[in-house]
Amino acid sequence: MQIIKEIDFVGEYYLPKDCFTEYGYYIEKYEKELLLNLFGATQYALFVADLTVVDPIQPQDAVYLSAFDPFDIDDNNCVRSSEGIKKMLIQYIYFHLQRDWINHSTNAGVMRMNSDNSSNLGYKGYNLVESYNDSIKNYKSIQWFLCENEADYEDLNTQYKDFISGI
DSSP states (O other), X not given: OOSOOGGGOOGGGOOOOOTXXXXXXXXXXXXXXXXXXXXXXXXXXXXXXTBXXXXXXXXXXXXXXXXXXXXXXXXXXXXXEEOOHHHHHHHHHHHHHHHHHTEEEETTEEEEOOOSSOOXXXXXXXXXXXXXXXXXXXXXXXXXXXXXXXXXXXXXXXXXXXXXXXX
């Protein structure tokens, strides 16, 4: 069950919609990858089983909803902030889509698109690194929340992720 839909890519994470572009593969692959890393296999299965079947797709149980929704929590001398699991997934999937669009596989091999009227901006031209790092910032906040409330997430097996520099 996919939490993210193609229509969720708006604003800062806008993706063009045309009849030639298929986002479903990326959404399915990278949504599952990131959630598996966040929860671990057993807890991920419990999380997915708790999702509603109608839009908007979100958890029903308050335990999962508290991690799913955005939050700002005071933690000693820090404030832990998350834009929510949905935004984290949008940022992560956007990163993978934009990264792969730079080069395309063809019958002649991997090619970089070229146009008479425009040129490629490279990795820094369209917030590629920022979108990944924003997703990881949210990931780390949600991960902290899950670990702080480990009694509610007994089968948690969260995995470490870190920021990228883009250099």
